Amino acid sequence: MSASTQPTVKPLAPADRARKPRASTAATRERIVAAATQVFANRGYKNASLLEIAEKVGMTHAGVLHYFGSKDNLLTAVLEHRDKTDIDCYEGHVLPRAGALLEHLVRTARENATRAGIVQAYAVLSVESVTQDHPAQQFFRDRFAGLREIIAAALREVVPAAVPDTELVRAATMIIATMDGLQVQWLLEPDAIDMAHGVETAINGVLAQLGAPLTAWSSNDG
Amino acid sequence: MSASTQPTVKPLAPADRARKPRASTAATRERIVAAATQVFANRGYKNASLLEIAEKVGMTHAGVLHYFGSKDNLLTAVLEHRDKTDIDCYEGHVLPRAGALLEHLVRTARENATRAGIVQAYAVLSVESVTQDHPAQQFFRDRFAGLREIIAAALREVVPAAVPDTELVRAATMIIATMDGLQVQWLLEPDAIDMAHGVETAINGVLAQLGAPLTAWSSNDG
């Protein structure tokens, strides 16, 4: 209706009007999430300030709050973004199975050695989550439980059928623990620790104790 | 000279006068350190407040500062106290060697399951130490390096002589990593994780890969 009153000047479609004025909202949110990931890694969540995050993306801290409502919401966005784009990105994609998943863990550890920021964010936030009333506590509880199940399922396919499920979950727990513990030592002294080698050794040790053939997964040298 | 003017009223010796008025300074300092350990575990160091610590010992936060000068100094006292009284108390005592040390690690993990406060303080502070300008960073760097050497030395005595030292340090790194990683998962979900069993499995896996006889340390069932 109103379009007929201005036949020559083509009015912007609503979708265009919403997108034009500033860099798209989605893009800005992503830039904020990236900055927040860095700052949370360097300071921890509680000790991080919205001001430092805002300065990284060139706005005031009130601007950041405009996009995420609260610091807690921003943390949620950071954690969800990590799960989507990062290391253990099995959500949307096809999850590698069996030996391929175990190889994936080693490859991930190797890549992590070039991404201290991501590693530090994960390490700092996951352990900070055990402190009183931390907003990410349930997130990490669920995350660890999910990882344990995924790795246990992969182990199921490469160990003798007689091995009970409880043993597989225990083994998965240990592989995760080793990866996480290596990250902390590596963050403190990068040159002294070889994360990928450590993870590979841990997996070999676990498989040997579960009675799996040494050729069960292909990263093996034998 | 002045003593001769008061022959009947025995003057207090300087040492007595200094110690009487209030509960001994050393005892008060210990109570503050104990309270601070709890609060640092529950909140992390940066997010902990001197007020909360002070309330636990029944004084004001200025009182706490009177005893330790600064929050950083209090953190130092907490970390040093832990090293003196805790788990890996090899400082003053005779350090158990070889298989006995490995058994000690398993026993420690078992005892830790009844001391969530201590475990949480260690886990939270050690990982928080990787954040920017953290006052405990060097402390934990040194601590990890020391633990690696001690455990590597113990392994040296139970594996074939042909195994090079670098392999022993790598193995020690992994044992420590597994213990630390298990602590985090256990803190988030105590009923789902058996720390002692995990540590024992990790040690067995490492020894097997280094070619040590399965009877190398006595905790073994074989």
Place this chain on the structure above:
DNA sequence: CCTACCGATCGGTAGG
């Protein structure tokens, strides 16, 4: 996306 502001918390100091 900003300016301006509030209420709250914190570590540390003075001065006793």
Place this chain on the structure above:
DNA sequence: CCTACCGATCGGTAGG
């Protein structure tokens, strides 16, 4: 070991 205080920082809101 306390009272009183300071300067600084922070998350969040109002109102545009």
